Amino acid sequence: xxxxxxxxxxxxxxxxxxxxxxxxxxxxxxxxxxxxxxxxxxxxxxxxxxxxxxxxxxxxxxxxxxxxxxxxxxxxxxxxxxxxxxxxxxxxxxxxxxxxxxxxxxxxxxxxxxxxxxxxxxxxxxxxxxxxxxxxxxxxxxxxxxxxxxxxxxxxxxxxxxxxxxxxxxxxxxxxxxxxxxxxxxxxxxxxxxxxxxxxxxxxxxxxxxxxxxxxxxxxxxxxxxxxxxxxxxxxxxxxxxx
Amino acid sequence: xxxxxxxxxxxxxxxxxxxxxxxxxxxxxxxxxxxxxxxxxxxxxxxxxxxxxxxxxxxxxxxxxxxxxxxxxxxxxxxxxxxxxxxxxxxxxxxxxxxxxxxxxxxxxxxxxxxxxxxxxxxxxxxxxxxxxxxxxxxxxxxxxxxxxxxxxxxxxxxxxxxxxxxxxxxxxxxxxxxxxxxxxxxxxxxxxxxxxxxxxxxxxxxxxxxxxxxxxxxxxxxxxxxxxxxxxxxxxxxxxxxxxxxxxxxxxxxxxxxxxxxxxxxxxxxxxxxxxxxxxxxxxxxxxxxxxxx
Numbered sequence: 001x002x003x004x005x006x007x008x009x010x011x012x013x014x015x016x017x018x019x020x021x022x023x024x025x026x027x028x029x030x031x032x033x034x035x036x037x038x039x040x041x042x043x044x045x046x047x048x049x050x051x052x053x054x055x056x057x058x059x060x061x062x063x064x065x066x067x068x069x070x071x072x073x074x075x076x077x078x079x080x081x082x083x084x085x086x087x088x089x090x091x092x093x094x095x096x097x098x099x100x101x102x103x104x105x106x107x108x109x110x111x112x113x114x115x116x117x118x119x120x121x122x123x124x125x126x127x128x129x130x131x132x133x134x135x136x137x138x139x140x141x142x143x144x145x146x147x148x149x150x151x152x153x154x155x156x157x158x159x160x161x162x163x164x165x166x167x168x169x170x171x172x173x174x175x176x177x178x179x180x181x182x183x184x185x186x187x188x189x190x191x192x193x194x195x196x197x198x199x200x201x202x203x204x205x206x207x208x209x210x211x212x213x214x215x216x217x218x219x220x221x222x223x224x225x226x227x228x229x230x231x232x233x234x235x236x237x238x239x240x241x242x243x
Numbered sequence: 244x245x246x247x248x249x250x251x252x253x254x255x256x257x258x259x260x261x262x263x264x265x266x267x268x269x270x271x272x273x274x275x276x277x278x279x280x281x282x283x284x285x286x287x288x289x290x291x292x293x294x295x296x297x298x299x300x301x302x303x304x305x306x307x308x309x310x311x312x313x314x315x316x317x318x319x320x321x322x323x324x325x326x327x328x329x330x331x332x333x334x335x336x337x338x339x340x341x342x343x344x345x346x347x348x349x350x351x352x353x354x355x356x357x358x359x360x361x362x363x364x365x366x367x368x369x370x371x372x373x374x375x376x377x378x379x380x381x382x383x384x385x386x387x388x389x390x391x392x393x394x395x396x397x398x399x400x401x402x403x404x405x406x407x408x409x410x411x412x413x414x415x416x417x418x419x420x421x422x423x424x425x426x427x428x429x430x431x432x433x434x435x436x437x438x439x440x441x442x443x444x445x446x447x448x449x450x451x452x453x454x455x456x457x458x459x460x461x462x463x464x465x466x467x468x469x470x471x472x473x474x475x476x477x478x479x480x481x482x483x484x485x486x487x488x489x490x491x492x493x494x495x496x497x498x499x500x501x502x503x504x505x506x507x508x509x510x511x512x513x514x515x516x517x518x519x520x521x522x523x524x525x526x527x528x529x530x531x532x533x534x535x536x537x538x
Contacts, residue, residue, distance in 0.1 A: 048437075051441055053437060053440065053441060076440075076443050076444070076445055077443070078443075079440060079441050079442065079443040080442075080443030081443075082441070083441075084437075084438075084441035086434060086437065086438060088434055090432075090434040090435060090437065090438035091438075092435065092438070092439075092453055092457075093457065094456045094457050094460070103439075103442065103444070103452060103453075104442035104443060104444065107444060107448050107452060108442055108443035108444050108445075108448070109443070149438075152442070153441075153442070156442060156443065
């Protein structure tokens with residue numbers, strides 16, 4: 001299967017603090033990879049490096065075989081092909097739900113407003129929020145906001161989705177609806193790199209699970225390998241602590 | 244002390260006030276506020292009325308006849324009207340406000356830009372805001388109003404004093420307003436920028452469609468505050484010889500030996516600024532209640 005995203009020995013430092021210490025990872029088309037690990041292990045930084053929100057200090061990242069370190073790479077173009085969903089939703093509070101979804105396709109992709117609008121309404125229908133299209137984000141529950149944020153990134157028709165602990169800021173009763181949506185996406189072949197603390201979810205939807213500890217990718221394997229037979233002591237103790 | 248509750252008193256504490264207080268609520272509260280207002284207002288009026296020089300002050304400052312003449316002016320005696328003068332203040336502040344909004348935003352935009360090509364402009368705009376927030380506006384008015392005509396450079400040196408006044412106000416207030424806009428931009432959570440950029444929007448597009456609309460909402464009250472001072476500072480342009488409200492009052496005072504014109508000018512300025520201050524307070528209160536409601 002085609003490799004979408006490839007990280008090769010990526011190093012990222014913030015001052016003296018080395019956040020990623022030579023991480024290598026491959027993400028294939030239609031694949032779901034879950035990143036697990038304690039807070040501060042480098043999961044979020046890894047995701048941000050992947051869509052060029054952060055620059056890397058060593059190693060290389062490539063998208064569809066094109067190195068992002070190349071001078072000719074246009075970061076805006078790269079980000080148009082990578083969707084990103086954040087822990088704190090980051091919907092635009094001054095725009096309605098529909099406008100939040102339209103802003104990317106219309107102003108970054110320069111597509112016709114009327115065409116995108118139809119698609120956006122259809123996507124909203126899929127998550128059952130069609131009648132909330134003209135509401136402002138603050139009228140929505142956290143779970144609804146996060147689902148809108150996911151739809152907002154999907155409206156860009158990206159090649160892959162990066163999800164950064166998208167359920168961590170949610171009320172426990174609202175986590176389910178967001179995870180259900182992600183499961184649906186996974187089953188329909190969406191390529192996703194997911195940083196998460198939801199171990200059961202990772203076990204259910206991931207093709208690969210990667211465990212990060214203090215900036216090092218300790219081990220990577222199928223959910224079964226990681227959750228039932230972790231090879232490394234640190235993976236085992238992490239899983240015991242979160243269980 | 245033990246790491247627990249109950250350290251102060253193991254028995255339930257008593258919660259009644261030690262001294263009996265009359266609760267000022269409802270009708271009793273209204274009566275109390277009316278009474279206290281009457282006492283304070285009465286005291287102020289009494290001081291003015293009963294002071295040894297009270298009558299003199301009333302004659303020189305609050306003389307109704309003199310106030311009326313100062314307001315309408317008297318061309319036969321060469322007295323300018325304070326009321327007509329105020330029209331000059333109004334148009335000067337309106338023109339300056341529009342220009343200040345434009346240049347303030349422009350300077351803030353340049354300072355927040357990221358393009359390496361704009362580097363010299365970033366430095367210049369930073370210097371600009373530092374310099375013109377640091378120089379008293381009076382000096383800027385003198386430098387522009389007396390300096391530019393001396394330079395003899397075409398139309399720049401042949402404008403009316405009022406135009407130079409507007410230019411000086413614009414120069415100083417643009418520096419303030421640029422900083423207000425910049426603070427507003429920084430008040431927008433970083434996640435908004437990340438979300439917009441990760442949708443592939445350019446820096447310019449992100450600023451224009453995501454950051455600025457939110458920033459402007461938060462800067463409206465401080466912006467209006469600056470505009471209130473701008474309205475008042477139009478009076479300083481009188482030093483260039485522009486006959487606006489303050490200058491007309493000054494002419495009246497020196498030829499009639501009565502200061503009632505100044506009181507007229509003050510009242511007229513209040514009539515201009517009070518609606519603006521009330522409106523600003525209203526916006527601040529609305530914003531505050533919105534935030535307290537957790538919206």
